[in-house]
Structures are given as C-alpha cells and as structure tokens.
Amino acid sequence: MFHYHCLNPISQVGLDGFSSLYVQTDNINDADAILVRSAAMHDLELPENLEAVARAGAGVNNIPLQKYAEQGIVVFNTPGANANGVKEAVLAGLLLASRDIVGGINWVQSERQNDLIAKDAEKEKKRFAGNEIMGKRLGIIGLGAIGVLVANAAARLGMEVYGYDPYISVDAAWNLSRDIRHIKEVDEIYRECDYITIHVPLMDSTRKMINKDAIDKMKDGVVLLNYARDLLVDEEAVVDALRAGKVKRYVSDFPNPTTAGAKGCIVTPHIGASTAESEDNCAKMAVKELIDYLEH
Ligand code: NAD
Numbered sequence: 001m002f003h004y005h006c007l008n009p010i011s012q013v014g015l016d017g018f019s020s021l022y023v024q025t026d027n028i029n030d031a032d033a034i035l036v037r038s039a040a041m042h043d044l045e046l047p048e049n050l051e052a053v054a055r056a057g058a059g060v061n062n063i064p065l066q067k068y069a070e071q072g073i074v075v076f077n078t079p080g081a082n083a084n085g086v087k088e089a090v091l092a093g094l095l096l097a098s099r100d101i102v103g104g105i106n107w108v109q110s111e112r113q114n115d116l117i118a119k120d121a122e123k124e125k126k127r128f129a130g131n132e133i134m135g136k137r138l139g140i141i142g143l144g145a146i147g148v149l150v151a152n153a154a155a156r157l158g159m160e161v162y163g164y165d166p167y168i169s170v171d172a173a174w175n176l177s178r179d180i181r182h183i184k185e186v187d188e189i190y191r192e193c194d195y196i197t198i199h200v201p202l203m204d205s206t207r208k209m210i211n212k213d214a215i216d217k218m219k220d221g222v223v224l225l226n227y228a229r230d231l232l233v234d235e236e237a238v239v240d241a242l243r244a245g246k247v248k249r250y251v252s253d254f255p256n257p258t259t260a261g262a263k264g265c266i267v268t269p270h271i272g273a274s275t276a277e278s279e280d281n282c283a284k285m286a287v288k289e290l291i292d293y294l295e296h
Pocket of ligand 1: 057141164165168205229272
C-alpha cells in the first residue's frame, strides 16, 4: 500500500480521486511521497522510503533539490498551474501602485462616523489622485508562465510592454503577443521602463539581481513589482531608493521587516497564487504527476 503525507494543507479538489487510490498518513515517517506547498523542507528529516516530492506551486527554493537528487528522490513542481492567479495579483499591483485606492478606502473607514462624509470627500479626494497605466512602459524580466500572461494582459490594457528573457522557451515565445518587444539587454529594460516587474526563479544567478547598480540605471520615479521571491531584490537598496525618490513605489508579495512599514512599499503576505482556482489547479497537477510517476 502506498502512503502520502501533506506537509501543507493541499486543496481537496486535487486530493479527490488520489485519496481513493492511496492512503494519507499523518505520520511523515510512513510516507512514500510528500505533497508540499511552500513549507521549507531544508531541515526536514526524510522518511526512509520516500520516493517523490510533489510541490503544488512553481518556485522550488523551499526544497533542497541537489540533496534529494543525490538520494534518488524525484521532485515535481506544477509549472503554470498558478500563473493566472499570480498574473491577476500583478495587475492589481500595477493599479495599486498607480492609484491610491488603499489610501482612499482607509480615509472612508476613518470617517465612517462623519455625517458630512460625502461633502468632505469632495475636499479630500485630491489627496488620492493617481496616474493611469495605459500608455506607460512596462518591463518584464522573465518570460515564463507568469511573465507571458502578465505581458499579454498588460498589452491589452494599453501598456507598451518590453520583455527580457535570455532563455525563453519555445512555448513561451509562441504564446507571447506580437505587441511585446523582446529586449536583448536587461539594461534597456532598466533604462526605458516606467514599471518593472520580475518573474524569474530564485537561483544563484538571479539572487539580488535588482540591486543598487540596477536601480541606478532606472528612470527616476520607476515603480518596481516583485511577485517572484524577495531574495531576488536587494530590498535595503530599494528602500534607500524610495527615500531618495528614485523609486516611486515598491510592490512586493513577500513581507519582511525591511519593507513592511517602509514608505512607498505596498506589501502583501505571499498571496499571489492564493486563489481557489490556482490552488485547485496546482493540487490536481501535483497529484497527477505523482500518480503518473508511481504507476509507471
Ligand atoms: P517559469 O519557470 O515558467 O518562468 C521563469 C522564467 O524566468 C523562464 O522563462 C526563464 O528562462 C526566465 N529566467 C531565468 N533566469 C533569467 C534571467 N536571469 N533573466 C531573465 N529571465 C530569466 O516560472 P513562473 O511560473 O513564471 O514563475 C516565476 C517565479 O514566480 C517562480 O520561480 C516563483 O518564485 C514565483 N512565483 C510566485 C508566486 C507567488 O505566490 N507570489 C506564485 C508562483 C510563482
């Protein structure tokens, strides 16, 4: 009998069907396979019989890949399964960085006992004026599953989109709208774009790729978005650049003490892919990969 263990709660939609084929165990030591979302596995003592790990999500930096490879443990992730969820979060980030919708909502909340709120709103609303994204130039670093969806959607919203990815896959290139300009040098993204969003995996070669040197090359008043991983960005350098007015806003999906309270930062608690649809898609794909692997 085959046993699996879930390190994080995995969508029941994904587990339906799987649970009838295999037995879920609460004791990790009995597990032949582990299903995981974003829990860190680096310090986890592995069950003796472990054959496979399925990560219901895209980034695999929570898993010690090299160590598992050496032990013959197969690791799957679910490429693209949550890309639409993240794309929609990025679109929200673009708008939140451009319009003070959160400030406006907070003002209404703070004035909720005020009988003259409608009249006062007419006086106060100037404070919440913003900019439109249509016609602005968006640079996308990393044209994988998420980057391509963001590129195509932003182009449809009227943004001029530049994309940079030296390793773009045939699939991604095929799906990329013809309106997107594929840039050969990342510096051109830094120099030319009003908004820059990063969608690369965290690897040694990408760690802190958005650093002081990169920021110095950017336009004054650039807006940066990071829905990929916090360690891709030197956030101390970003906060310095926010203070100096070089960067206008930093939108990040990864809260930490550096950015959480900093002026100009808009930070969410790693919810880019937290939609019912993305969680179901990831769980279904992870489980299918496990079944395909274990049955063949
Ligand atoms: P993907 O593998 O489909 O795409 C990554 C792309 O980055 C690839 O096309 C690759 O060629 C490109 N790339 C690698 N190094 C590069 C470099 N130096 N410069 C430019 N491009 C480079 O991955 P994806 O599904 O699009 O996800 C991207 C990342 O987003 C994941 O690795 C993960 O860390 C993050 N993510 C975050 C959330 C969230 O909840 N916020 C959810 C899903 C994924």
